[in-house]
Amino acid sequence: MRIPDELERLRARVSELEERQTRARETEKELQVSHARLAGILNIAQDAIISIDSEQRIRMFNRGAESIFGYQAADVIGQPLDVLLPKRSARVHRRRVEEFGKSGHVARMMGERQQILGRRKDGSEFPAEASISKLSQPDGQIIYTVILRDITDRKQQEDELKASREELRRLAAHMESVRDEESRRIAQEVHDELGQSLTVLKMRLMAIAGEVGPPDHPLHRKVQEMIDSASGIMQTVRRIATQLRPSLLDALGLEAAMRWHLQEFQEGTGIQTELEFEKPEKEPDSQLSIALFRIVQEALTNVARHAEATRVKVELAKVQEPVPFVRLIVTDNGKGFDIRRAHGKSLGLVGMKERALHLGGDLSIQSEPGQGTKIVVCVPLERGGD
Ligand SMILES: Nc1ncnc2c1ncn2[C@@H]1O[C@H](COP(=O)(O)OP(=O)(O)OP(=O)(O)O)[C@@H](O)[C@H]1O
Numbered sequence: 001m002r003i004p005d006e007l008e009r010l011r012a013r014v015s016e017l018e019e020r021q022t023r024a025r026e027t028e029k030e031l032q033v034s035h036a037r038l039a040g041i042l043n044i045a046q047d048a049i050i051s052i053d054s055e056q057r058i059r060m061f062n063r064g065a066e067s068i069f070g071y072q073a074a075d076v077i078g079q080p081l082d083v084l085l086p087k088r089s090a091r092v093h094r095r096r097v098e099e100f101g102k103s104g105h106v107a108r109m110m111g112e113r114q115q116i117l118g119r120r121k122d123g124s125e126f127p128a129e130a131s132i133s134k135l136s137q138p139d140g141q142i143i144y145t146v147i148l149r150d151i152t153d154r155k156q157q158e159d160e161l162k163a164s165r166e167e168l169r170r171l172a173a174h175m176e177s178v179r180d181e182e183s184r185r186i187a188q189e190v191h192d193e194l195g196q197s198l199t200v201l202k203m204r205l206m207a208i209a210g211e212v213g214p215p216d217h218p219l220h221r222k223v224q225e226m227i228d229s230a231s232g233i234m235q236t237v238r239r240i241a242t243q244l245r246p247s248l249l250d251a252l253g254l255e256a257a258m259r260w261h262l263q264e265f266q267e268g269t270g271i272q273t274e275l276e277f278e279k280p281e282k283e284p285d286s287q288l289s290i291a292l293f294r295i296v297q298e299a300l301t302n303v304a305r306h307a308e309a310t311r312v313k314v315e316l317a318k319v320q321e322p323v324p325f326v327r328l329i330v331t332d333n334g335k336g337f338d339i340r341r342a343h344g345k346s347l348g349l350v351g352m353k354e355r356a357l358h359l360g361g362d363l364s365i366q367s368e369p370g371q372g373t374k375i376v377v378c379v380p381l382e383r384g385g386d
């Protein structure tokens with residue numbers, strides 16, 4: 001080969017190498033930029049972002065992780081992941097990560113069904129929400145990346161919400177029982193005080209009537225009118241007292257009281273009523289009777305007010321299994337309603353439900369526009385005292 005040719009070939013090779021070097025520098029620069037970008041993201045993320053290798057040793061620990069776990073990255077890099085977990089659950093986690101490594105999934109939410117707990121440097125534990133992803137390296141190693149969020153505050157808020165709901169429920173139940181007690185007291189006052197005064201008044205008027213002369217005497221007629229009106233008022237008083245506290249409930253029991261109420265309802269509204277009452281083994285105690293009676297009252301009031309029904313049926317059945325309880329069903333053939341829309345607006349349905357819950361039972365409503373309404377209440381006959 002001629003020397004000039006050889007020189008030319010070498011020159012071409014040099015410039016090719018130079019070009020390659022330039023490209024390599026550019027790639028390196030790009031890599032640096034993208035590293036910096038990634039580092040920026042990792043630094044500002046509030047969540048803990050932690051990478052572990054195939055041996056589950058910590059390889060990367062961002063600032064979020066430092067502030068959540070209380071460790072500096074330098075303290076934990078190279079340490080097993082176990083240092084961030086409660087001791088009792090570390091083994092299970094290790095196995096889960098291994099299984100995930102072998103699985104065909106590339107990412108997964110951790111603890112979807114059960115909660116994940118993290119362990120801080122000071123040993124305290126906290127509830128967390130975490131997800132994991134994996135990346136296979138060219139050398140066959142797998143790098144897992146875990147993103148984890150401390151949900152202590154959220155959990156606390158959820159717990160508080162739950163507690164305040166519970167409190168509200170107790171308060172509602174308490175209010176119902178206060179209202180029942182108050183009604184009972186007023187009913188008694190109305191019945192005893194007003195009722196007796198009216199009886200005395202009527203008797204006195206009758207005595208006067210005997211003294212004012214013959215029955216056709218104008219004064220006698222006036223007194224007779226007063227006697228009639230006293231009788232009318234007495235009836236009203238009795239009705240009010242009975243509505244406040246169905247005395248039949250105490251005197252004759254739940255069935256008679258319900259029958260009476262349905263009869264009154266039918267006469268007052270023209271809506272045909274039907275009662276099917278299967279006597280429980282033992283008469284429900286007074287608290288349960290009142291609750292069932294009030295539920296029927298409210299359900300019937302709703303039928304009269306909203307349902308545009310022509311028929312309503314009340315059924316009470318005893319059920320023995322798994323524990324003795326009663327099932328009360330009120331069905332109307334009215335226009336029905338959209339249950340989702342009724343929520344939160346008024347107190348009738350809520351009050352019924354609270355009564356049932358307070359007695360350790362439950363209430364469900366089945367209704368759809370145009371399909372009538374069915375209210376089903378199940379309550380145990382015996383309660384662990386409260
Ligand atoms: N049997 C029924 N048929 C049709 N709609 C009903 C029936 N029962 C309830 N509803 C609907 O559900 C809503 C809620 O009932 P709820 O008893 O809670 O409240 P309300 O009767 O409107 O007021 P209140 O608080 O005085 O009872 C009613 O406004 C009505 O639209």
Ligand SMILES: [Mg+2]
Pocket residue numbers: 298301302346347348349
């Ligand atoms: Mg109502």
